[in-house]
Structures are given as C-alpha cells and as structure tokens.
Amino acid sequence: MQSDYAIIGGGVVGLSVAWGLLKRGFTVTVIDGDDGSFRASRGNFGLVWVQSKGMNQPRYASWSQQSAEAWRGFSDELTDNTGHDLGLEQKGGYDLHFSEETLEATVAKYEKLKIELGGDYPYEVLGHNALRKEEPEIGPKVVGAILHHQDGHANPLKLLKALADDVRRMGGTVLNGKHVKSVQRNGVFRIYCNDGTEIEAGKTVLSAGLGATKLGPSMGFKAPIRPQRGQVLITEKLPKILNRPSLIARQVDEGGIQIGATNEEVGLDDRVTTHGMAKLAAEAIAAFPVLEKVQLVRSWSALRILSPDGLPIYQESSEMLGAYLITCHSGITLAAAHAHLLPDWLEKTGQAPNLEVFSEDRF
Numbered sequence: 001m002q003s004d005y006a007i008i009g010g011g012v013v014g015l016s017v018a019w020g021l022l023k024r025g026f027t028v029t030v031i032d033g034d035d036g037s038f039r040a041s042r043g044n045f046g047l048v049w050v051q052s053k054g055m056n057q058p059r060y061a062s063w064s065q066q067s068a069e070a071w072r073g074f075s076d077e078l079t080d081n082t083g084h085d086l087g088l089e090q091k092g093g094y095d096l097h098f099s100e101e102t103l104e105a106t107v108a109k110y111e112k113l114k115i116e117l118g119g120d121y122p123y124e125v126l127g128h129n130a131l132r133k134e135e136p137e138i139g140p141k142v143v144g145a146i147l148h149h150q151d152g153h154a155n156p157l158k159l160l161k162a163l164a165d166d167v168r169r170m171g172g173t174v175l176n177g178k179h180v181k182s183v184q185r186n187g188v189f190r191i192y193c194n195d196g197t198e199i200e201a202g203k204t205v206l207s208a209g210l211g212a213t214k215l216g217p218s219m220g221f222k223a224p225i226r227p228q229r230g231q232v233l234i235t236e237k238l239p240k241i242l243n244r245p246s247l248i249a250r251q252v253d254e255g256g257i258q259i260g261a262t263n264e265e266v267g268l269d270d271r272v273t274t275h276g277m278a279k280l281a282a283e284a285i286a287a288f289p290v291l292e293k294v295q296l297v298r299s300w301s302a303l304r305i306l307s308p309d310g311l312p313i314y315q316e317s318s319e320m321l322g323a324y325l326i327t328c329h330s331g332i333t334l335a336a337a338h339a340h341l342l343p344d345w346l347e348k349t350g351q352a353p354n355l356e357v358f359s360e361d362r363f
Helices: 011-021 058-082 099-115 129-134 154-170 209-219 274-287 289-293 335-340 343-346
Strands: 002-008 028-031 095-096 125-127 144-148 173-175 180-186 188-194 198-206 226-235 249-251 258-262 296-306 313-316 322-326
Touching: 002 011, 002 058, 002 188, 011 154, 011 322, 011 335, 011 343, 028 198, 058 154, 058 335, 095 099, 099 144, 125 129, 125 198, 125 322, 129 144, 144 180, 144 289, 154 173, 154 322, 173 258, 198 209, 209 296, 209 322, 274 289, 274 296
Parallel strands: 002 028, 002 198, 028 173, 198 322
Antiparallel strands: 095 144, 125 144, 180 188, 188 198, 226 258, 226 296, 249 258, 313 322
C-alpha cells in the first residue's frame, strides 16, 4: 500500500511532521531505527527555548518564537488526545552569568537582535539581588541573569511518547527497528530496508538526524551535518527549589534537577565521561550551592545534530523532486512549528512559511 508521505526517522522531528500531515488528512508511514541508533530525542535537555537563537540570523529567532508561541496549543492537543501531560511550563528562562563582562556583552547582542526583530524580543536583565528574589537558591558567584519571557521547558520523553501514540491513533503507520539502505524514485518513491521491507510513497521526508549523512547524498542532498556530544546529569527527586529553567539546570516535572549540557566535538562517541560529569556538577553547584549535597541518580549523553552554522536545514532535493531534508538541533523547541507549519511548506500552499534562508544553498 502506498502512503502519501514516508518519513525516514521517528524521533521528535519526524513524528512532529508526521503528526501535522496526518491532521491535514494525508496518509503517512514513519520508518524508525532500533535502540542502537543515535537518538537525540531521548537524550536532550527538554528546553522550549528562544533566548540566544538567531544571533546571526534573525529569521531563526523569529522561527523559534513562532514555535514557542504555538507550543501551548500543541501540548494541550497532544495531552487531550493521549492522556500524556507533557509538563510544559513557559514562565521564562535564564541565561546565568558569572561575570559582568559576559553579561554586558550578551545584552549588547540581544539589543542588536531586538532591533532586527522590530522590538519583539521580551527580556530583562536581573542583577544578583533581583535574581535572588526570583531564585532564592542562586549562589553568590552568579552576578546576574538575562530572563527571557518566551522561554520554557517540557518533558521530552513524554512528548516523544505522545507523538508516537497520536500518530498511530490518527491512522499513521510507525515501523520500528528498520534501517533504510536506499531510496529510489520512479514515479513513486520506493524505500528499501535492510530486512527486506519495502515502502512506497508519493513524497519522502528525510528526518533521520545523523543518519542523513549517509543517506542524504544518495537522494541529492549535501547533508553537511556533524555530531556534537552533550552529557547530562539528573538528581534524585526533590521539593520545588528552582522556579525557572536555565541553560545550566532545570527542575523537571517529576522533581529531579537536570544538569547540563556539555558541548564536545568527539565524533560519534556518545559515552559519558568522568571529566564531563565533573565539569557539569561544578558549574551547577556554583550556580545553585544547594545542589552540593544532592544525590545524582542518572547520567547520559547524546549527540546533537549540527549544521555548519548551527541553523536548521529545510531543503527539497533538486535531483529527486518530492524528497525533503529536515534537520535541526532544536527539535523540541521547533516541534510545534514542524507540526503546524511544515505541512504547508511540504505541500507548497499559499500559507507556506518562508524558509529560504534555511536551504542548503547557504553552504
């Protein structure tokens, strides 16, 4: 049976696109890997984040803002349909600073970006005393913070579960444990998997994260993406001690404090290291001294998917029309935009968002 769309990659990006297409009435088959695949969707920090995005490309900032604004409705609909509470909070988030110099330099960049965005960049600067009123556990080494009011966080594993459940509920097919070895187009797309499975579709979306580096060139894409390791720690469950998330730590909906993340150029090595964990723990304790006596219960690492300039890639293949590459390192933040707005881009409707600056032509 032929689907309207085949989605190669069943992480948050692929499932968000599939969810949006199913809502438009299209038939969709999602082809997902196995537990040995690199899975950023299972290892990320869970931020719905606008702050610092698009410093050199304002369109990325506005694209992130569009998605953050749509996230509440997106989350509520998934919860209503599946019963999974995604733990979404959008009360703002902090960029914490340990020196006045870095704080002032960042504010200068934000002011420039705010002008580019026509003034739509709601943030405020909190000195140490003002920050302590908001976050009583903040440490004396933190000189201040930038509080951006469009930021928030959610539970990424619950998002992944809710998307998978709702895609199936709407009639989508999700094939797990599959490795795509080739994609061919002769009138329709034929996708061949290592285990002999064959899928036919009218259009194909490649959203396989790091898997796109191998499959992408055969479909006419440059796919110039690289891995970057991020390690994460999580503590025992605690009473509420952090009111808002930051890039250093956030308190998840289940009570634990998630600490992260490193930024390491180590290729496809996704191991957790003692050095990485120690660095994360030291920074978290400097920001929130109360964490010094808290017990750590888990650690993990995952590989980010980064383009050369860090921006998403949205590209239709010129060699294989009807094949699209979608890749980004902000799959959680952009999930709502991918679900609500990308179907128009894929279908080239009059409501399609302008994503030209995110094409591969920039490389």
